[in-house]
Amino acid sequence: MPILSIFEKMFLRSLSQKFNSPYIKNIKNYATTAKQQPEPSVYMVFNREMKRIQRDRASMDVENSRQVDYLKDEVAYRIVDRLLDIKRKFNTIVDLGSGCGHIIKHVDKDMMKRLMMCDMSSKMLERDRFVDYDVEVERIVVDEESLPFEENSLEAVLSNLSLHWVNDLLGTMIQIRKSLKPDGVFIASMFGGDTLFELRTSMQLAELEREGGISPRVSPMTEVRDVGSLLSRAGFTLTTIDIDDITVNFPSMFELMNDLRTMGENNAVLTRRPFLKRDTMISASAIYQELYGNSESIPATFQIIYMIGWKPDISQPKPLTRGSGQTSLKEIFEGDKGGKVDN
Known part of the structure; x- marks a missing residue:
């Protein structure tokens, strides 16, 4: 003063x-x-309302929308495969960010009685409303950043390629953990930091050449090294994290961008430019082809991060207290060095 x-x-x-x-x-x-x-x-990165509009528009063209389900269907299959490792039959499972319904295609009544599909886009939820599935389906419009579930009310929460559009990822994870019952499980997948690195590089080089600067054309992604920290800070235990790289080939960059738009995965960053110049697009396509493509196609890499976390419960295995071990690791290592291998 x-x-x-x-x-x-x-x-x-x-x-x-x-x-x-x-x-x-x-x-x-x-x-x-x-x-x-x-x-x-929370630092706001994504325009959630714009993302809802994009997802609404993507689901309105039903035939084209179904043709680009290939990526999310494949990752949903891998999530369900992880769920099968849990030898437990669930009554109700929540599919958070369900989209048009990808996980529901791979589950049956031996795994659960009901799947609660939750998404911010009502039109995506209703795209396949007349399709019959093996389990009971309930559809609810839910924003991933503001969950409506009561505390200690859910057995399991799945999420397939949706959380990468959440601004407050830690806050959403905390809400999920609170809504789970003790020993409830959270299994999710999301795009990792190396996703579409070819497209990002090509767009940046083209904008730098044509416009003298760059703008966020591909949304920022969470790094795999940060996911474990987020799960721990959210209060999950017995966490597991692994990654997959899925490469999809396209005739050119334009087909890739068209598929992303039809999936509802186009750019929703708040600071994005509202338009892209034609000559910049052509330049980016040529750079993409030159750096990464071959005579027939260009590759697009999707890095998928899978995560599993459990809500703490007294029934879960705990580490033994320090000093309670009965075997010396030194003796084990010395035995391995001096031991003989029988043929």
Whole structure:
């Protein structure tokens, strides 16, 4: 706060007497009050409303939308394969960010009685509403950043390639953990940091050449090294993380971008430019072909991060207390060095 001179103090005092002191008090405290305004606790990266609109539009063309289910269907199959490792039959499982229904294609009534499909886009939820499945299906419009489930109410939560559009990923994970029953499981997949690195590089080089700068044309992705920390901070235990790289070949960059748009996976970054110049697009396509392509196609790499976390429960295995071991590791290693191998 600046130090007021004696003349400034006399001036403020005279104004206070003339115009009523609360007015002067408000003037003096204006800067302090502005600094005390609550700031958002989460840095907003994605425009969630724009993402909802994109997903609504993507699902309206039903035939084309079904043709680009190949990637999410494949990853959903791999999530269900991990669910099968859990020797337990569930009553109800929540599919968070279900889209048009990818996990539901790979489950049966031997695994669960009901699948609760939750997505922010009502049109995506309703695309395949007349398709018959082996398990009971319930569809609910849910924003992943604000879950409606009661605490300790869910047996399991699955999420297939949806959480990479969430601004507060840690907050969503905490909500999921709270909604799970003790010893409930959370299994999810999301795009990792190396996803579409070919497209990102080509777009950046083209914009730098044609427009003298770059803009976020491919959304930022979570790095695999951060996922374990997020799960632990959210309160999950017995965490497991692994990754897959899925490469899909396209005739050119334009077919890739068309498929991403039809999937509802086009750019929704808040700071994105609203349009892309034609010559920049042509330049990016040529760079893509030159750097990564061959005579027939171009590759697009999708890095998939899989994560499993459990809500803590007393029934779960715990590490033994320090010093309780009965076997010396030194003796084991010395035995391996000096031992003989029988043929």
